[in-house]
Every structure is written in structure tokens, then in C-alpha cells.
Amino acid sequence: MAGNIVGKPVKNAGFTLIELLVVISIISLLVSILLPSLSTARELARGVVCLTNVKRLAIAGQFYLTENREIFPPVRMKYNSDGSTFVNQYGRTKPRWQWFLDQGVGPAINPAPYGEPFGDSETRTMTNDYFKCPSLRGEYEQDIRNGAYGYNYQYLGDSRSVDSGRYTNFPVRQSEITAPAQTVFIGDSRGGDSEHGKHSYTLDPPKLAASKGVVKFGPTAGKDGPIGHSPLEARHAGKGNVSFVDGHAASMSLRSLGYELAQDGIVVTGTGNNRLWSGIGEDE
Numbered sequence: 001m002a003g004n005i006v007g008k009p010v011k012n013a014g015f016t017l018i019e020l021l022v023v024i025s026i027i028s029l030l031v032s033i034l035l036p037s038l039s040t041a042r043e044l045a046r047g048v049v050c051l052t053n054v055k056r057l058a059i060a061g062q063f064y065l066t067e068n069r070e071i072f073p074p075v076r077m078k079y080n081s082d083g084s085t086f087v088n089q090y091g092r093t094k095p096r097w098q099w100f101l102d103q104g105v106g107p108a109i110n111p112a113p114y115g116e117p118f119g120d121s122e123t124r125t126m127t128n129d130y131f132k133c134p135s136l137r138g139e140y141e142q143d144i145r146n147g148a149y150g151y152n153y154q155y156l157g158d159s160r161s162v163d164s165g166r167y168t169n170f171p172v173r174q175s176e177i178t179a180p181a182q183t184v185f186i187g188d189s190r191g192g193d194s195e196h197g198k199h200s201y202t203l204d205p206p207k208l209a210a211s212k213g214v215v216k217f218g219p220t221a222g223k224d225g226p227i228g229h230s231p232l233e234a235r236h237a238g239k240g241n242v243s244f245v246d247g248h249a250a251s252m253s254l255r256s257l258g259y260e261l262a263q264d265g266i267v268v269t270g271t272g273n274n275r276l277w278s279g280i281g282e283d284e
Contacts, residue, residue, distance in 0.1 A: 043135065043236070044237075046134040047237070050133045050188065050236065051250075051251060053133065053241075054186050054187060054188075054241050056104065056105060057104070057105065057130060057149065058185050058186060058243035058244065058246075059104055060102075060103065061104075061186070061245070062104075063101075063103040063104045064103060065174050067103060069173075070173050070174035070175065071173055072172045073100035073101065073156075074157045074167075074171075075096065075151055075153030075157050075159055075160070076094060076096045076097065076201075077094065078094045087116075090107050090109075091111055091115070091118055092118060093117045094120075096144060097157065097201065098128075098131055098149075105130040108126050108127075109125065109126055109144065124146075125144070126142045126143070126144050127142075131149060132147065132148055133149065133188060133235070135235050140191075140197075144201065145198070145201055146198050146199065146200050147200060147201065148188065148189070149186050149187065149200075149201075150200050150201055150202050150203025150218075150230060151186055152185055152203055152277055154169065154204065154205060154209035155169070155278055155279050156172050157170050157171070158214060168214055169209065169212040172279075177280075178279065178281070179279060179281030180245035182275070182281045183244055183245040183246075183279045184205075184243075184244060184245075184257070185242075185243050185244055186203070186242070187203050187241060188233045188234070188236070188240035188241050189201070189202070189203040189230055189232065189233055190230055190231055191225060191230050191233075192219025192225025192228060192229065193227055194226075196233060197225040198219060199218050199219035199230055200230055200233075202217075202218025202219070202230050203232065204217045204229050205258070205272075206231070206257070206270075206273060206274055207270055207271065207273075209277075209284065210284060211278075211284055216228070217230065228269065229269040231254070234253060234254050239253050240252060240257075242257070245279075257276055257277075258273035258274060258276055258277070
């Protein structure tokens with residue numbers, strides 16, 4: 001019949017089995033290439049956040065110095081001069097160093113849910129993100145005693161009492177720190193274990209600050225962890241983040257901070273160089 005057009009048969013446009021397998025193989029290869037890169041980028045981003053945190057804490061430390069007669073914060077203030085329990089303005093008893101940086105970043109723990117006074121028996125869980133490292137996950141990530149960051153307390157504010165009315169190395173005045181750009185203030189801390197462990201709110205230098213009367217590292221063997229030393233924790237691609245007294249921050253290796261390492265990579269306790277810790281730019 002005039003005007004009728006007979007169409008040509010249409011070929012099947014689908015993939016053959018071989019073509020489908022090739023496409024799947026290519027996609028799998030691309031995923032295997034991209035996933036490590038994405039994981040690395042994600043970890044780099046966490047490291048940047050952590051570096052920002054320790055820098056912000058160093059700036060908060062400068063605020064504290066300005067408002068407190070240029071005296072560095074104590075690592076922990078347990079008692080008043082009359083022997084009574086020290087309570088800060090938030091009602092926290094025996095506060096650790098984190099609480100003394102509140103002027104720059106706010107309180108380490110939101111005190112609203114707790115009565116006055118309150119202490120470790122009520123909570124040790126920090127609510128302030130400035131004190132949390134995004135690369136530290138698990139039971140200790142928000143723990144004020146065993147969390148991410150430690151303080152160079154041996155040289156800047158060792159308020160552990162040696163005897164009644166006398167502190168190991170407190171108060172320490174800003175004028176005593178003659179090399180502020182070469183003196184660690186806050187950093188990623190490991191705690192008393194080969195993996196992240198207990199008592200990490202103290203950040204120990206490679207060697208004891210013997211010139212300041214220090215007789216022990218932060219943790220003690222036993223209940224505070226198997227290793228009586230709380231050095232930097234290199235949890236960012238083999239480096240740890242630290243801030244310095246002058247306010248700058250850097251990502252550094254354990255060796256560059258003066259630590260000596262055993263063959264298994266664990267810090268050798270009590271050896272190394274304290275040049276970046278002592279406050280004077282020199283070793284003990």
C-alpha cells in the first residue's frame with residue numbers, strides 16, 4: 001500500500017556478558033585506586049582539625065597568662081593553701097589544666113547538668129570539641145583524664161605536691177620561659193601505654209625535668225598503665241601535633257621532639273633530649 005514504510009529490525013542494545021564483566025572490572029580497579037586516596041585525604045583533614053585545636057589551646061593559654069599574673073596553669077589544682085579542696089568557678093573540684101583555658105575556648109565540660117561541687121565521680125566526659133582529636137576514637141576520646149591532649153606540665157606547671165604546702169614546679173612565670181617558640185605547650189598525648197592509654201592529660205618530655213625537682217613521669221606503673229611515661233602520640237601519619245608557648249603549632253615526629261625510639265617504635269623512657277621542652281631552648 002502506497003505510503004507504508006517497512007521499518008528495519010532494531011538490534012539488541014544491551015551489554016554482552018563479556019562487556020559487563022569488563023565494565024565491572026574497570027569500576028573495581030578504580031575503586032581500589034581511589035579508596036586509599038580518600039582514606040588518606042580524610043586522615044589529613046582530621047590532622048588539620050587537630051592542629052587547629054592545639055593552636056587554639058595555645059592561644060587560650062596566652063589569654064590565661066595575661067589574666068593570671070603571667071603564671072602558667074597548673075597541671076591539676078587539688079587543694080587550696082589551707083588544705084581544703086580547690087573548686088573552680090564552674091563548681092569543678094580538683095580541676096585539671098583543661099579547665100584553666102576556659103577564657104579562650106569555654107569550659108572543658110558543660111557544668112549545667114551537675115550540682116556544685118562536682119568531680120570525677122560525676123563525670124570525666126568532655127563536651128568541648130577543642131579538647132578532642134578527631135583521629136582518637138574509642139573509650140578515651142572524650143575523657144578529660146585519658147583523652148587526646150597533654151600539657152608540658154613538668155616545665156610549665158607541675159602542681160603535684162611534694163610535701164605540705166610545696167609544689168614540685170609551680171608557679172612558673174612567663175618570664176622564666178626564655179625560648180617560647182621552642183617550648184612545647186600542648187600536644188597529642190599517648191598516656192601510660194604503648195597504645196593510647198591512661199593519664200594522657202600529662203604530656204611527658206623525653207627525660208625527667210630533674211632541674212625542676214621532678215622525680216617521676218605522669219603515669220605510674222600499675223593502675224595507670226603498664227608504662228610509666230606519657231610521651232607524644234604520633235597518630236597523624238607518624239607525626240603528632242604540638243603547640244608552643246608563643247602560640248604557633250606544628251606537626252612533628254617523635255624524634256624531632258627529642259624522643260629516642262626502640263626498634264619496635266616505642267619511646268625509650270628517660271632518654272633523649274629536652275631542648276624543646278625546657279623553656280630555655282637547651283637540654284637538661
